[in-house]
Amino acid sequence: MSHTHPLLTTLFKTVGMLLYVPLMFSCLEDDGDEVPETPIFGEGSFSTEELNTLQQTLNLQATPFNYANVTLPEHYLETEALEVDNTPANNAIKDMGATLGRVLFYDKNLSANNTISCASCHQQNAGFSDPDKLSRGLNGETTRRNSMSLINSRFYEAERFLWDERAATLEEQVLLPIQDHIEMGMDLAELEAKLQGLDYYPILFTHAFGTPEISSDRIAKSLSQFVRSIVSTDSKFDRALKDAGVTFVDEDVPKLTLLSEQENLGREIFYNGYKGATCSYCHGGAMNVNDEAKNNGLDLVYSDNGKGEITGRDSDMALFKVPALRNVALTAPYMHDGRFATLMEVVNHYSDNVQQHPNINFRLTTLDVEDTHGPVMRLNLTRSEKEALVAFLHTLTDDTITTEEKWSDPFKN
CATH class of the missing domain: 1.10.760.10 (Cytochrome c-like domain)
Structure with missing residues (x-):
């Protein structure tokens, strides 16, 4: 029977755990098949190595812009802005998610022939609308309708989008132009594979969602986070x-x-x-x-x-x-x-x-x-x-x- 003092027993257990924790993480680091997840995905900063890769193509900084914690003015809150906010519980705006959405929004690789991006028809200097009467797609064909502004899309209470309201949510809407044969002409499965081959996307998806997996669901969520962040409060x-x-x-x-x-x-x-x-x-x-x-x-x-x-x-x-x-x-x-x-x-x-x-x-x-x-x-x-x-x-x-x-x-x- 052991007669070790209780205080010494507690001390041995504590030291053991302290030794075990770094050993556990060193094992993960040594395992080449293990992909460490971002501790709190959607937040944080890029590492120096990641930033070097990103900055070959993109003007991004180590710490993303603030998209998630924007203060709404009192007159928004008094008119029930939060009650009509269509942000779903499973897709709250995160800084890294909206950063990924921003890159996707401006990336012409989302079209079949690399000539059209979301921003082609929703231009920032035109209030995220299209100054042309009808928008032009990847082969020069025109769309049937004018492109609606994206500002304050977050506050459409009924959530339905597009002029004919055929999209039930913003997450559904952002994928429709990508697949439209006139607008961007991409198959979603082909798009996932295409983006996987671009070195900046695995980094961005990892920080936005915790792993580098690229899926149409994640594309929709990050694009929606970016669009919902475009809120006008300073007119x-x-x-x-x-x-x-x-x-x-x-x-x-x-x-x-x-x-x-x-x-x-x-x-x-x-x-x-x-x-x-x-x-x-x-x-x-x-x-x-x-x-x-x-x-x-x-x-x-x-x-x-x-x-x-x-x-x-x-x-x-x-x-x-x-x-x-x-x-x-x-x-x-x-x-x-x-x-x-x-x-x-x-x-x-x-x-x-x-x-x-x-x-x-x-x-x-x-x-x-x-x-x-x-x-x-x-x-x-x-x-x-x-x-x-x-x-x-x-x-x-x-x-x-x-x-x-x-x-x-x-x-x-």
């Missing part, structure tokens, strides 16, 4: 609300001192029902987004029936997703088909030219009663009122969106 309108201490923007907002008289009149038209205007019903709150497809009376008869082509329901014919308006002054041309070249043309439509389509949204009718189809509304805004509304829309421009390096092209060539 002139944001600064005016902050200066006034205003957190609720839809009704009874006093004149904002940082806005001009013209811009304040435009804000009143947009938010407060001036002359019956209903802009904020479809583009309301601080994020200027909406969660339902609508018909806005562009035509009596449509050649493109939007959501109705997906569902086949008569009530969905000629309904289209309502885009966010942040940086709208930079995202011309406008509408699903890019028919309007300027914001003044858009305002003229809503003031004077809304058409009596059977599925016209009730907010654009004189009855203003849901599920009714009364006569369309004619606001008959004066020229100065139209100019004021356009001036207000310009206050939604956030220059950080177009200039921040963390959303820019990381490729050296």
Whole structure:
């Protein structure tokens, strides 16, 4: 029987464990088949060796940009931004995940002939939209619709994406252009193998997900993290609300001192029902987004029936997703088909030219009663009122969106 003192027994056990831990890790390091996982994937920094490999192709630094911990302004929080956030529980934004997403977003290797990237049709200097009426794909063919801005995609509560809302989530949406035969023309299995052969991706995937495995699921998740990180919070309108201490923007907002008289009149038209205007019903709150497809009376008869082509329901014919308006002054041309070249043309439509389509949204009718189809509304805004509304829309421009390096092209060539 041992008579070792209890304190000595505890000491021996502690020393034994201390000796075992480094021995265990040294065994892992010696095993050439073992790939050490990042302790907390999605965070951390690149090693010097990894950075040397990455910087042969990419303008990346050892520590990634902050994508995950962005502070939203009070007027976002007061308008329930967090409640409408469509970020899924299994794909929270991580710095390394969004960094990988940024590289994928700008990489033309995602197209079959290495000529088109996501950024080809969602350009940073155009508010992550396409300045062309219709986008051009890998063989020069044009797409059917204008490319919608990606700003504030995180706050589409209903989660459905694309003009016809055929994508149920952002994770689903980001893979569709890659596979589209006009846009990028890639098979996902072939894409996985292609990216595996590029030396920067195993490093990026390891830091984003813990292992170097490349899969379409991981591609979708990282692209979605990057897109959700593109949030506008520093427009002139944001600064005016902050200066006034205003957190609720839809009704009874006093004149904002940082806005001009013209811009304040435009804000009143947009938010407060001036002359019956209903802009904020479809583009309301601080994020200027909406969660339902609508018909806005562009035509009596449509050649493109939007959501109705997906569902086949008569009530969905000629309904289209309502885009966010942040940086709208930079995202011309406008509408699903890019028919309007300027914001003044858009305002003229809503003031004077809304058409009596059977599925016209009730907010654009004189009855203003849901599920009714009364006569369309004619606001008959004066020229100065139209100019004021356009001036207000310009206050939604956030220059950080177009200039921040963390959303820019990381490729050296």
